Amino acid sequence: MFKEIKIRPLRWLAILVYFVILFFCAIELNFLWLFGYTPEMDDIRNPILSVSSEVYFADGKLIGKYYRENRSPVSIDSISPNLINALVATEDVRFYKHGGVDMYSVTTGLWSTAKGDRRGASTITQQLAKNLFSTRKRKSQGLIKHVPFFRTVVFKIKEWLTAYKIEHVYDKKKILELYFNTVPFGNNSFGIKTASLKYFHKNPNEVNPAEAAMLIGMLKATSTYNPINNPEKALERRNVVLRQMEKYEFLKKPEADANIAKPLGLDLSYVDQNSTGDSYLRQAVEKWLKKWCKENDYDLYEDGLKIYTTIDSKLQQYAEEAVAEKMRMLQRRFYNIWGDKNPWRDSKGVEIKDFLLKAEQRLPIYALLKKKYNGDTVQIQNYFNTKKKMTVFTWKGERDTTMSSVDSIKYYTKLLNTGMMTMEPSTGKIKVWIGGIDYKYFKYDHVNQSKRQAGSTFKPFAYLTALDNGYSPCDKFTDKPVSINYTYEGKKETWSPNNADWNFTYMDMSLRWAMGRSVNSITAQVTEKVGWDKVVEYAHKAGIESPLKAIPSVSLGSNDVSVYEMVRAYSTFLNKGKKVDPLLVTKITDNRGKIVAEFTLKEEQVISPETAWLMLYMFRGGMEEPGGTSQALWEYNDLWKKNNQIGGKTGTSSDYVDGWYMGITKDLVTGIWVGDDDRSVHFTTSESGEGSHTALPIFGSFMTKVYNDPKSGYTYGQFPKPWVKINKKYDCPSPRLHIDTGEVDTSWAPIDTTMTPTLEPTGPVNIP
Incomplete structure (x- = not known):
C-alpha cells in the first residue's frame, strides 16, 4: 500500500500516521489489556x-x-x-x-x-x-x-x-x-x-x-x-x-x-450546616487506611469501597452511653468546684493572667486579624469581644446563644473531654473507639491523636521489668522515703518522690501489694533496682511507641502517651506475651463486591508467657490487695457475679490534670483517659480528680452494660489459668484488714484471693 507513494518522505510520513492511528486505536480498545480502561x-x-x-x-x-x-x-x-x-x-x-x-x-x-x-x-x-x-x-x-x-x-x-x-x-x-x-x-x-x-x-x-x-x-x-x-x-x-x-x-x-492593591479579604465564618455523618470512628478508619489507599491508588471519597471494621456496634453503643452518663456527672462536679472562678492555674494554683490572650493567639483567625488590622491589638480585641450568634455544645443538647469569641473560649476551655478504646487481645480487634464527647464540636481524637501523662497506669512497666529480670510478685520492699541520684543530659539531678497521700507506712509490701496500692516509693525503688532505661525498653517492647525519657520518674508516668498505645501495651499481657498490631479494619471490597484487601492479625512474642501471666496476677491486686486502687469497682455489683475477675490500674498525673483507668477482663482490655484539653485546667483534689473518680466509673458502667447483655458475646469469668509452668512464687500471703479498725494487719496471714473483701481500709490510701 505504501509502495504506491513514490516520494520517500511522504511515504515515511504516511507510515508514521498509520501507526499513530493504530496506536491510538489500540489504547482506545485496550488491546490485550495493555493500556487499561478508557472512558466510553x-x-x-x-x-x-x-x-x-x-x-x-x-x-x-x-x-x-x-x-x-x-x-x-x-x-x-x-x-x-x-x-x-x-x-x-x-x-x-x-x-x-x-x-x-x-x-x-x-x-x-x-x-x-x-x-x-x-x-x-x-x-x-x-x-x-x-x-x-x-x-x-x-x-x-x-x-x-x-x-x-x-x-x-x-x-x-x-x-x-x-x-x-x-x-x-x-x-x-x-x-x-x-x-x-x-x-x-x-x-x-x-x-x-x-x-x-x-x-x-x-x-x-x-x-x-x-x-x-x-x-x-x-x-x-x-x-x-x-x-x-x-x-x-x-x-x-x-x-x-x-x-x-x-x-x-x-x-x-x-x-x-x-x-x-486589595488584601486577600478572607471571610472564614461560613459553617456548612449540612455536613453530617462524620464521627471519630469514621475519621479513625480513614487515618488507618491512609497508607493503604495511597499505595493502592484508591480514594475513599470517590471509589465506592465497602470497608468492614472490627468495631462491635453493641459495645460501641454501651461505651458511648457510659461516657455520656459519667462525663455529664463529672462536668457538673467540675462546675461545682470552680463556680465563677477561672480554672486555668499554674502548678501553684495561681491563675494564669494571660491565658485567654494566648488562647486567642493560637486560633488560625488571629493571624488573619493581625494582618488585616496591621497588628492593632485594640481592633483585634474588639473582634474577640464582639458578641455573635452561635450554637454551642451542652450536655443537654445543642444550644443557640449569643456570646463573644472570648466567652466562647472560656466556655469550651472549661469542658472536660475523654478518650476510650477497647480491644480483644487474642484477635487484635479494636471493639470500641470513642475519640471524645462530641465530634461535631471537638474534632481532636483523644484515642490516637492526643498524648497525655499516663500517671500510675505506667507503673506496671516497672513491675514487668522486675518480674522478667529475677523478681517475683512476693518479693518485698519497704514503703519509705527514697532519693535517687541520676544524670540526665549532662546534669546531675536528685529525685525524691512522695506517695500520693504524702505519707509513708514503713511497712514491708510485696510487689503485688505495692502495685495494687500504687505506692510511689516502692515503684521508685523497683525502678532504681532494674534501671529506668530497662523500664523504657520494656515499655517499648510491650507496645508503647512514643519517645520516653529514661529518667527515674518514667515509671510514675511522667511521659506523654496515647490511649491507643496503652491499650496495645496492656493487651500484650492478656495475649500471652505477644504484642499485636491492633486491627481496625478486616476487609475492603470494591463497588462490585470483589475483595480488594484483607487484614489479618500480626503479633510478635516480646515477653515470656510466664511473665505475661504473672502480670495478670499483679493486675488483680488492684481489686484484691488492701487499699487496691481499683476497689471503687466493688460498687458495681453486676460486675462480680459468677466469681468474675477484673484487673486494672488507675492513673493520675500531677495536679489531677489527667485521670486514667486501664481495665482488664478475661477477654478485653479497655483504656480510658479523662481531662481537659488544656493542661492548666483541672480538678483540685484527689476526691474529685483521681483516675479512680474520673475514668474508672466509665469503665464500671461500660462493663456492667456489656455483662448485662447476654448477646454481647462477653461473659463473666476468671482470668485464664497459667499457660505454662510458673516457676516463680506468686501465691504469696496478703495482709488482712482488722474488721474493727480498718487497719492493715502486718502479720501476713494468708488470704483467699477469690473472695470479695467486705471492708476497705480507712484513710487516704487510694493512691493514683
Missing part, C-alpha cells in the same frame, strides 16, 4: 462525580459514608464571569478555539521544554477529563503501567481521547460548568460553590475579580497557594492571575491595579 461515550454522557465509600461495624451495620457532598453543583449561569475569565486567562487562553486538545500549545510547550523552560499544555477540557474520569488512576491502567516513559505517553493520549469525546458531547459552557463543579480547592473543598463559601462566605456569582483570581490561582497547587496556611504565596499567585486577566483584556489596567 456513555461515560461521557453520564458522568458520575464520585461514588461514596461505606464503612461498617463488624456486624454489618452502617457506620457512615465517605463522600464529598460539599461538591455542590451550580449552573454556569450562577458562576461569576470573573471566575470564568480568570480560569481561561490562566489555564487555557485558547479554550474557545480548540476542540479539546490545543496542538499549538502542545507544540510550543514541547519547544519550551526543550529549551529548559518546562510548562504544561493541558487544556481545561483535559483537566476535566482527569477530574471526572481519573485517567491516571490504578483502575485505568493496564500492563503498560510498568514501563515508565511509555506509561506517561499512554496517560497523555488517554486524556486527549477523553477530551475530544467531551468536546464532541458538550458545548463550551457545559464544559466550564462541569469543570467548576469538580475541581478541588483544598481544605476538603470540592467545586466552586464550596470554595467560594469556604474562603469568602459568598456564592460563586458574587465574587469580585480579586477573589476570583485567588480561587483560580489555587488550582496550580492547592497546598502551596492555600490562603489560610500560606497567605503570602496565595496573594502573590492571585496577583499573577490578575495580570493574566489584564494581559488578555479581561480587565483594564486601572481595574487590575486596584484589585492587586
Whole structure:
C-alpha cells in the first residue's frame, strides 16, 4: 500500500500516521489489556462525580459514608464571569478555539521544554477529563503501567481521547460548568460553590475579580497557594492571575491595579450546616487506611469501597452511653468546684493572667486579624469581644446563644473531654473507639491523636521489668522515703518522690501489694533496682511507641502517651506475651463486591508467657490487695457475679490534670483517659480528680452494660489459668484488714484471693 507513494518522505510520513492511528486505536480498545480502561461515550454522557465509600461495624451495620457532598453543583449561569475569565486567562487562553486538545500549545510547550523552560499544555477540557474520569488512576491502567516513559505517553493520549469525546458531547459552557463543579480547592473543598463559601462566605456569582483570581490561582497547587496556611504565596499567585486577566483584556489596567492593591479579604465564618455523618470512628478508619489507599491508588471519597471494621456496634453503643452518663456527672462536679472562678492555674494554683490572650493567639483567625488590622491589638480585641450568634455544645443538647469569641473560649476551655478504646487481645480487634464527647464540636481524637501523662497506669512497666529480670510478685520492699541520684543530659539531678497521700507506712509490701496500692516509693525503688532505661525498653517492647525519657520518674508516668498505645501495651499481657498490631479494619471490597484487601492479625512474642501471666496476677491486686486502687469497682455489683475477675490500674498525673483507668477482663482490655484539653485546667483534689473518680466509673458502667447483655458475646469469668509452668512464687500471703479498725494487719496471714473483701481500709490510701 505504501509502495504506491513514490516520494520517500511522504511515504515515511504516511507510515508514521498509520501507526499513530493504530496506536491510538489500540489504547482506545485496550488491546490485550495493555493500556487499561478508557472512558466510553456513555461515560461521557453520564458522568458520575464520585461514588461514596461505606464503612461498617463488624456486624454489618452502617457506620457512615465517605463522600464529598460539599461538591455542590451550580449552573454556569450562577458562576461569576470573573471566575470564568480568570480560569481561561490562566489555564487555557485558547479554550474557545480548540476542540479539546490545543496542538499549538502542545507544540510550543514541547519547544519550551526543550529549551529548559518546562510548562504544561493541558487544556481545561483535559483537566476535566482527569477530574471526572481519573485517567491516571490504578483502575485505568493496564500492563503498560510498568514501563515508565511509555506509561506517561499512554496517560497523555488517554486524556486527549477523553477530551475530544467531551468536546464532541458538550458545548463550551457545559464544559466550564462541569469543570467548576469538580475541581478541588483544598481544605476538603470540592467545586466552586464550596470554595467560594469556604474562603469568602459568598456564592460563586458574587465574587469580585480579586477573589476570583485567588480561587483560580489555587488550582496550580492547592497546598502551596492555600490562603489560610500560606497567605503570602496565595496573594502573590492571585496577583499573577490578575495580570493574566489584564494581559488578555479581561480587565483594564486601572481595574487590575486596584484589585492587586486589595488584601486577600478572607471571610472564614461560613459553617456548612449540612455536613453530617462524620464521627471519630469514621475519621479513625480513614487515618488507618491512609497508607493503604495511597499505595493502592484508591480514594475513599470517590471509589465506592465497602470497608468492614472490627468495631462491635453493641459495645460501641454501651461505651458511648457510659461516657455520656459519667462525663455529664463529672462536668457538673467540675462546675461545682470552680463556680465563677477561672480554672486555668499554674502548678501553684495561681491563675494564669494571660491565658485567654494566648488562647486567642493560637486560633488560625488571629493571624488573619493581625494582618488585616496591621497588628492593632485594640481592633483585634474588639473582634474577640464582639458578641455573635452561635450554637454551642451542652450536655443537654445543642444550644443557640449569643456570646463573644472570648466567652466562647472560656466556655469550651472549661469542658472536660475523654478518650476510650477497647480491644480483644487474642484477635487484635479494636471493639470500641470513642475519640471524645462530641465530634461535631471537638474534632481532636483523644484515642490516637492526643498524648497525655499516663500517671500510675505506667507503673506496671516497672513491675514487668522486675518480674522478667529475677523478681517475683512476693518479693518485698519497704514503703519509705527514697532519693535517687541520676544524670540526665549532662546534669546531675536528685529525685525524691512522695506517695500520693504524702505519707509513708514503713511497712514491708510485696510487689503485688505495692502495685495494687500504687505506692510511689516502692515503684521508685523497683525502678532504681532494674534501671529506668530497662523500664523504657520494656515499655517499648510491650507496645508503647512514643519517645520516653529514661529518667527515674518514667515509671510514675511522667511521659506523654496515647490511649491507643496503652491499650496495645496492656493487651500484650492478656495475649500471652505477644504484642499485636491492633486491627481496625478486616476487609475492603470494591463497588462490585470483589475483595480488594484483607487484614489479618500480626503479633510478635516480646515477653515470656510466664511473665505475661504473672502480670495478670499483679493486675488483680488492684481489686484484691488492701487499699487496691481499683476497689471503687466493688460498687458495681453486676460486675462480680459468677466469681468474675477484673484487673486494672488507675492513673493520675500531677495536679489531677489527667485521670486514667486501664481495665482488664478475661477477654478485653479497655483504656480510658479523662481531662481537659488544656493542661492548666483541672480538678483540685484527689476526691474529685483521681483516675479512680474520673475514668474508672466509665469503665464500671461500660462493663456492667456489656455483662448485662447476654448477646454481647462477653461473659463473666476468671482470668485464664497459667499457660505454662510458673516457676516463680506468686501465691504469696496478703495482709488482712482488722474488721474493727480498718487497719492493715502486718502479720501476713494468708488470704483467699477469690473472695470479695467486705471492708476497705480507712484513710487516704487510694493512691493514683
